[in-house]
Amino acid sequence: MAERERNHARPRGVVFLPKAQVMSAEDVNRAVTRMAHEIVERNHGVDDLVLIGLQTGGVPIAERLAATLSALEHADVPCGSLDVAFYRDDIGLRPVLPEAVTDIRMDLTGRTVVMVDDVLFTGRTVRAALNALGEFGRAQMVQLAVMVDRGHRELPIRPDYVGKNLPTSRDELVDVSEAGVMLGGLVSK
Amino acid sequence: MTRHLLDIDDLGADGITEVLQVTDSFAEVARRAIPKVPTLRGKTVATLFFEDSTRTRISFETAAKRMSADVLSFAAGSSSLKKGESLRDTIETIEAMGIDAVIIRHPSSGVALQATRWLSDSAVVNAGDGWHAHPTQALLDLYTVRELHDGDDGCFRGLRVVIVGDVRHSRVARSQVAAYVAMGARVTLAAPATLMPPSVEGWGVDATNDLDEVLAEADVVSLLRIQEERGSGAFLPSLREYTAEFGLTADRAHRIRPDAVVLHPGPMVRGVEIASDVADLPNVHVTRQVANGVAVRMAVLFLLLGSGETSRAAGDVPPPPAPTHAGPTTANGGSRGS
Numbered sequence: 001m002a003e004r005e006r007n008h009a010r011p012r013g014v015v016f017l018p019k020a021q022v023m024s025a026e027d028v029n030r031a032v033t034r035m036a037h038e039i040v041e042r043n044h045g046v047d048d049l050v051l052i053g054l055q056t057g058g059v060p061i062a063e064r065l066a067a068t069l070s071a072l073e074h075a076d077v078p079c080g081s082l083d084v085a086f087y088r089d090d091i092g093l094r095p096v097l098p099e100a101v102t103d104i105r106m107d108l109t110g111r112t113v114v115m116v117d118d119v120l121f122t123g124r125t126v127r128a129a130l131n132a133l134g135e136f137g138r139a140q141m142v143q144l145a146v147m148v149d150r151g152h153r154e155l156p157i158r159p160d161y162v163g164k165n166l167p168t169s170r171d172e173l174v175d176v177s178e179a180g181v182m183l184g185g186l187v188s189k
Numbered sequence: 190m191t192r193h194l195l196d197i198d199d200l201g202a203d204g205i206t207e208v209l210q211v212t213d214s215f216a217e218v219a220r221r222a223i224p225k226v227p228t229l230r231g232k233t234v235a236t237l238f239f240e241d242s243t244r245t246r247i248s249f250e251t252a253a254k255r256m257s258a259d260v261l262s263f264a265a266g267s268s269s270l271k272k273g274e275s276l277r278d279t280i281e282t283i284e285a286m287g288i289d290a291v292i293i294r295h296p297s298s299g300v301a302l303q304a305t306r307w308l309s310d311s312a313v314v315n316a317g318d319g320w321h322a323h324p325t326q327a328l329l330d331l332y333t334v335r336e337l338h339d340g341d342d343g344c345f346r347g348l349r350v351v352i353v354g355d356v357r358h359s360r361v362a363r364s365q366v367a368a369y370v371a372m373g374a375r376v377t378l379a380a381p382a383t384l385m386p387p388s389v390e391g392w393g394v395d396a397t398n399d400l401d402e403v404l405a406e407a408d409v410v411s412l413l414r415i416q417e418e419r420g421s422g423a424f425l426p427s428l429r430e431y432t433a434e435f436g437l438t439a440d441r442a443h444r445i446r447p448d449a450v451v452l453h454p455g456p457m458v459r460g461v462e463i464a465s466d467v468a469d470l471p472n473v474h475v476t477r478q479v480a481n482g483v484a485v486r487m488a489v490l491f492l493l494l495g496s497g498e499t500s501r502a503a504g505d506v507p508p509p510p511a512p513t514h515a516g517p518t519t520a521n522g523g524s525r526g527s
Binding site for chain 1: 210211213214216217218221222223225226227228229256491494495
């Protein structure tokens, strides 16, 4: 998440404290490889496939999936990014700021779109992303890949490809980075 | 961001940078095949213009509509003001219709500030009050300069900006000075002695009566219109005399740096502050300014209306522990739950 929004959203004097590592960097690599194979299997190849990373956490994972898919199928799998700030349903309720600029340079009409995010929680970002995607054409199919599904859904949304199912409590935080996946919470400094 | 935008001082350098960064996202929306997002659905924005305007009014209305807000348009000339209703009653009547933001322009300085005292809930955006301030114009100028520097937030530091023309009567110049100075630019005002404000002490700028002395090294040349409706004409021997000394003539256009950016807030009067041929040179970014104006105003309206608890959450009050939305997961290190 962009430093900008983070600074707005976090109460002063509160920091993220990691409690336990739930996936190592190697685990994340293996999950990316497995999810790439599942995507190829489900879609019978990568024809018409487009990966869209949700800003900001989903973008690096989408890029890694695209690279893995391209190598696997000897094809060029396009990859874009989407910021859903303008489509959220909590505008005016909490600080919502664009995190990065949307970058989708193709018409999605008729294509199979795999949306990629780091953590699936309430499902509200995905709901917003589905609305936002509609502005870029009528995709033939939209699928969802996430590195971590932490539960606590508030909308009828389920992922198609999951790196890891991780039971969490509502007030915990999940951090996905290059170094792996950490589970932690907010504590006062 | 503050609740109202009355002047650049409400923002400071961090606030200006935030507006410019958020504008990047709205500029992307403007490039889409369908340049419309549902961000401000259900919000109502009223434009109250007590003074003539083409681009500012249309720009604000376009910005609000591209974010799916409803727009009420008020023109002083066809209103009950003609029947003797006071400014205060007019503004309160409009708020009673249930609006979220008032965009106000008035020939008297301070009207936007006064309006904030009369309005209980609505955000106020100053779209120009007398000689005082026109903050969104300054912001779109800065965004245009930043865009020409590949979106570099730091491009203003040390930038040499020359503001030419009727500084005395210009709210645009006052907001430009505040914005450029806050961002670390070196601003020089170039105007005839009669059109220079009585004092620029505390503005943090240089002033000169000789444009040619400063033109050659300017990175940004920002032209102002001679505001005859504010009586600028009486301060000049003639418009031709002004053009000879301060107009961007073909001869002067040869002497500016090839990469210098020429801006004008519009309406541009060809043949007075800028020669007609010069106005069409590639250095002159007037239409880019107008296009960016919509994106900047989208960002301003979004920051005032969209990010409801920004100011509170950034303060010392922690957000509720178990909100129905993504809430605490937006904090440091944790991913926003999708």
